[in-house]
Amino acid sequence: xxxxxxxxxxxxxxxxxxxxxxxxxxxxxxxxxxxxxxxxxxxxxxxxxxxxxxxxxxxxxxxxxxxxxxxxxxxxxxxxxxxxxxxxxxxxxxxxxxxxxxxxxxxxxxxxxxxxxxxxxxxxxxxxxxxxxxxxxxxxxxxxxxxxxxxxxxxxxxxxxxxxxxxxxxxxxxxxxxxxxxxxxxxxxxxxxxxxxxxxxxxxxxxxxxxxxxxxxxxxxxxxxxxxxxxxxxxxxx
Numbered sequence: 001x002x003x004x005x006x007x008x009x010x011x012x013x014x015x016x017x018x019x020x021x022x023x024x025x026x027x028x029x030x031x032x033x034x035x036x037x038x039x040x041x042x043x044x045x046x047x048x049x050x051x052x053x054x055x056x057x058x059x060x061x062x063x064x065x066x067x068x069x070x071x072x073x074x075x076x077x078x079x080x081x082x083x084x085x086x087x088x089x090x091x092x093x094x095x096x097x098x099x100x101x102x103x104x105x106x107x108x109x110x111x112x113x114x115x116x117x118x119x120x121x122x123x124x125x126x127x128x129x130x131x132x133x134x135x136x137x138x139x140x141x142x143x144x145x146x147x148x149x150x151x152x153x154x155x156x157x158x159x160x161x162x163x164x165x166x167x168x169x170x171x172x173x174x175x176x177x178x179x180x181x182x183x184x185x186x187x188x189x190x191x192x193x194x195x196x197x198x199x200x201x202x203x204x205x206x207x208x209x210x211x212x213x214x215x216x217x218x219x220x221x222x223x224x225x226x227x228x229x230x231x232x233x234x235x236x237x238x
Contacts, residue, residue: 001026002048002057005034006086008214010115011103013094013172020119022215024081026062029187031081031209034058075191080184083226084207084216090115091125093174097133100125100173110219113206114177119213121206123177133176183208186215190226193218 008020021034027042037043037058044059090113091100103112104127111126182196183206193205197220207216228234 001060001062003037003060004086005047005056005058006031006215007088008115008119009087009089010119011089011091011095011099013092013096015099021056022209023058024186024215026060028210029081031186031213031215075194076189078190079187080190080193080205080207080218081186081216083190083222084186084218085222086216088113088214088217090214091173092116093122093172093177095173096171097130097173097176101130104130111204113181113214113217114173115214121181121183121208121214123174123179124181124204124206125173125177126203129176129178181206185210190218190223194223197223 003023003026006022006024008022010018010020012018022031023034023037024030025032025037025040027040034047037060038045038047040060042060042062044061046059048057048059049055050057089103089107089109091103093114093116100112104110111124111129113121114123114125116122182200182202182204184193184196186207186209196202196205204217204219206214207218209215225234229236
């Protein structure tokens with residue numbers, strides 16, 4: 001069988017991006033690193049790429065089926081691993097807010113998990129956090145002359161007379177992020193994620209592997225799509 005290789009893209013404060021590749025092991029029903037997968041005695045010994053979908057797969061000779069394939073359609077029996085997003089963009093706490101803004105806008109996402117050096121989630125940074133940060137700036141700075149400008153990522157904004165500018169009290173993602181990240185293990189039922197979102201008013205739940213490291217994410221949109229697909233109202237994604 002072919003197992004999808006999941007990629008966790010982590011942006012660091014120096015602007016470098018590291019990719020962590022992991023696989024959902026059908027024998028353990030937990031996510032393992034690609035290196036652990038290829039070293040397993042059941043491994044087919046290689047990586048296969050689907051050029052059309054631009055997805056890499058690890059070959060596995062395990063006799064059983066992956067947990068994802070055998071999941072039921074009922075929310076209290078379907079694991080998080082069956083519908084979580086596995087191509088995840090995450091950031092480290094030291095990443096600047098400007099870099100976070102560019103990431104969210106470039107990728108068209110509403111938020112990103114914040115992970116430590118070991119890949120374990122420590123919070124979530126969302127567009128809401130960025131808005132809160134902007135409100136916290138206030139407007140008490142001194143006026144500056146016509147012709148001055150400020151830089152915002154790739155954009156340069158010309159400032160007219162009477163405009164006030166002052167440094168933000170927040171400088172990094174760690175300053176502005178929401179530290180209460182809601183996490184669930186890969187084998188937790190989808191119904192539990194729906195309950196957390198409804199009760200806590202959050203839009204995403206982070207999925208962690210057995211070792212507590214980030215392996216995926218489930219958003220409110222993912223849940224709605226999953227329900228629509230099961231009802232036959234929406235064509236399943238490839």
